[in-house]
Amino acid sequence: MKKSLLALATLGAFACTAHAQSSVTLYGVIDAGIAYTNNVGAQHNFFTSSGNLQGSRWGLRGAEDLGGGLKAIFVLENGFNVFNGTLGQGGDEFGRQAYMGLSTSRFGTVTLGRQYDSVVDYTGPLEVGSQWGSYFAAHPADLDNMNNTNRVNNSIKFTSANYAGFTFGGLYSFGGQAGQFNRNQIWSIGAGYSRGPLQLGAGFLTVKDPNYSFFGDNASSRTATTAESSSNFPSSRVISGFASAHTLQVISLAGAYTFGAATIGATYSNTQFKDVGSEAGTDNSLNPVGYTGGSGKFHNAEINFKYQLTPALLLGAAYDYTKGYGLSDAKYSQAMLGADYFLSKSTDIYVDGVYQHASGKDSTQQVAVADINQLSPSSTANQVAALIGIRHKF
Template identity: 35%
Template sequence: MKLKQAALASLLACPALAGAQSSVTLYGVADMNVEYVNHVGAIPTAANQFNPGPAASAYRMNSGGLSGSRWGLRGTEDVGGGLKGVFALESGFNLDTGTLQQSGRLFGRQAYVGLQSATLGQVTLGRQYTSMFEALANFSPTAYATQYEPIVLQSGANFREDNTIKYTGQFGPVTALAHFSFGTGLALPQTAGVAIPVGGNGEVPGAFRRDSAYGAAATYIAGPLGLALGYDQWNPTIGIGIGSGTFKKATVAASYTFGPAKVMGGYRWGQNKNAAGAVIGRDDFYWLGANYQVTPALGLTLEYNYDTVRNLYGSTQVANPWQVALVTDYNLSKRTDVYLSAAFAKNAGLTLDSVATAYATSFSLGNSYALASGQRSMLGVAVGVRHKF
């Protein structure tokens, strides 16, 4: 509370913001855990000749288990004519080291400004989540838990994009979303001998398509029933300036709530092509899970993920990865909770991180979930505490 008062006091000291003071909210999450994980190797990059090395167990402290640690400012201002000005600035950080996440961006989680109409919807510009990622938020059993949720495999490493214009409209039980990015700002390094660098900043003169992206989604939530569908396309640079590929994803999902339980699941189709139009990735991803509120304080979550790999850089004989995860969360108060998370993955590392995802989750978290040489499974267990403000 003292921090919030100090922030508001500093805003009052600036005449340009004094009129909007009541609409500005400071918020955040501090999430820390201690984790054990086995069969860990190094992320296979050119630096280690794409060799993850021998298996080892890791005991480590992590920032972000159920939620990524963050702080942010969000605000609105009535500008008349039924319109509001809106903005959000959200910074992700590593609580264990005090460093910034999202490749060192100051506001790497979200940074946008726009206009909102009560009847027509909202248009925002800046760094934002993709439409498909946002639509699936209510259909993820673990609510996009940072530690073991295979978000990158499900929605793509480009689930946050720079230089994005986005529309959001609320029409009764239906939410409609659409976005376009002039340049996602995402670059994935070469992570295996058969892979090549993917992505870039975009907005290249004379190459409008390169590293652009777009998508659309819709959700329907009424009573106990929820439905979602979405499409996402990213056109990343392939190799060193060779041209742009086409990475496509489409999804459907559903949920149903009865009493203290909620079940949900979905399917995501994916196809990646290189600049010449050849398929370099094709898979079908499925998830199924449930939440159960045992008591007002105690909640349980179970989630199962399975990926059918049909083509990965020309190989059609890739073992299909799967993962099962369990979360036990106990609320000590409205703001503070403690939790136990556990996951077991087969044919990939935890979060299903592998060559198929360019180990994007491991790079992002700063902790390797790459399988060591000769290993086919990985187990992780974490105990943590989370505080929301």
């Protein structure tokens, strides 16, 4: 009897130890606001907006200690609209992220699943739309993906350990097309440095067949094998005319420096939609302008500033300039202002405003109109958007 009790006690102690070495965390963000924009069909528009500073989400994050500094990890992250309860990311259950892998503090982490590319990882956090500026303040049409509009499916990713502030990594996505190794292939590399007041980042991304592999990244997307195959690109005329491009390439750089309560930052990206007209759509919707070659290219430069006026109040200002060349000569000038007040560590209220002016001809070869990210295009060259909201993290 004593031996049985001793064995049971030993087993119980072992179970408690094993449980202590594993963890699963439920986390999330609920972000809701009221927005305004003008010049939509020559009318004003007030509307509700979910996921403004951060996409509304809930997720599960887990880790198991395997011994010797090795851990098994996973993340499953869902996106949703707080105003109607619908799923984000085209209706995918875990459309924001879904991956698992192994991690060591000495070398880094290898993961497999639906993940962020290196532009998002290393330069995205320094863009104002990923800070206090909301998705309205992202670069037009989020053309360089710094605001993380698109994820990468079927990917394997490496993220290094932190070496005195320096990190690096890369991602590769398998195209999954039998006999066509390069089709739908995506890869990216990047590096970052963060030490003291200085932050730096660089990222490179190349995407084959972007209409299907990158913009068509969820279950509701059109595929190249379906009879109704057509564009998965956003409706924004900044880039919608380039849906027939064979390759998307993004080069990005970013930096920020903090002095006292102030931080000044800058980003630069060069985005190219190459060989426009070479990605066929069965109903020709991918090439409505009749492009037969060439590339749609963009320079984008942003400068941003934020000031921690009090421990609870953050103020921000930024300016972004986008210049098209190649198949588009459109220019977009965008100014942003914002304020974020923290009621607690978990809850804040915010106000943001964006003004954009456009000129030249856009990707559809029409006269460019103001086209603030994820809003209906303006009916004129100018557009204003404003937003007030509340965010809670758990």
